[in-house]
Amino acid sequence: MPPTLVTIAGALLIGLLIYGVTAKSASRTLDERVARGERPRAPDATRSLPVLGGHGESSLAALKGRVVVLNFWASWCSPCQVEAPLLERAQARLRRAGGTVLGVTYLDATPDSLSFVRRFHLTYPNLRDNDGVFARSYGTDQLPESFVIDRRGDVTAISRGEIDQAFLDRAIALAQSS
C-alpha cells in the first residue's frame, strides 16, 4: 500500500478517535467557569421535560425567579439514596425562602423512580430526562450531581457527587440573601 495512503488513513483514524473522545466525554465548561467566579447561565433551561409520575411537562425556566437546587438522580444510584433525606429537609427550608429543589431522573424507569420518591417521601418536583440530553448539557455523566441556580437563572455552585449539608446550607443562604 502506498505510504501516503497509509499516512492519510492513520491520520483520519486518529482524528476520529480524538473527535470521539471529545464528543463522548462530559463537558466541564460549567465547572471551570464557576471555579473562576463566573455565574454562567443554566444550560437548556427552557427544555421541556415530562413530569415524573404526572401529566404534562415542565422546565427549569418555569422556576425562574426562585433559587433552585437542580439534582440529577436515579433510583439505582446508592449515593442518591443517601442524599435524598438531606434534599427533602432542605426543600422545607428552601420553600420558606422562596426556593425549591428540582429533581431530574436520568436513565431510570418511571416505576423505579416513583418507588424511590415514595420510599424517601420526596415532596419536591421531579422531572424525567428521557433521552439524557438535558443531563448532558450540564456535563452530567455520574450520579448524583447537583447545581445551585440563582434567581436570575445562573449557576452558582456545582457538586458532582453526593452533596453534604454545607453545600445545601450555602444554597439556602443564597436563597435567603437574594
Add this chain to the structure above:
Amino acid sequence: MRADGRAALARGRATLAGSRSALARSAAAALIASTCLSTSAVAVAHGATARASLPQIERQVMCVTCKIPLEVAESPQADRERAFIQGLIDEGENEAAIKRALVGQYGPAVLALPSASGFDLAAYLVPLAAVLVLLAALAVLLPRWRRRARAQALAGAPSPSLTAADAQRLDADLERFD
C-alpha cells in the same frame, strides 16, 4: 364449400382449445401467485405478531448503568430492566414495542446498536470505509503484484540447454518432419 366450412370449424375449435389452455395456464398461475401471496402474508403477519422473548430482547439492549449488554449483565439495575421487559412481554407486547418502551424509559442509550447519527455513525461508516480502501488498494496492488511475479518467473526461468547428442537427435527429428 362444405370442406371450407369444416376447416374453419376445425380452426375455430383449435383456437378455442388454445384459449382454453391459455385460460387454464393463467388460472394456474393466478392460483400459484395467490397461494404464494397468502403464504407470505401469513408469514409476515406471524412475524409481526410473534411473541417476544426475554433472551431475544436481552441481546439487543444494554444495562444502562453497567454499560454492557443486558444478556451478560449481573446487577440490581440489570434485574430491574429484565423485570420491566418481562412485564411488557407478559402484556403481549411485541419486540418493536418493547424496544420503544425501553427507549422511552432509559433513553436511546439502552439500545445496543449505535444510533445512526453523530459520532455513533462512525460505527457504520468506518468499517465501510475500511472495506472500500482495502478494495481500492487491492485493485491497485494486485495487477502490480501479478506483473512483478510474471517478471520474476521469466527472469528466473532455467534456460533450456541441450547436450550435443540431444541437439543432433532434435535436428534429425525436425528434418524428418520437413
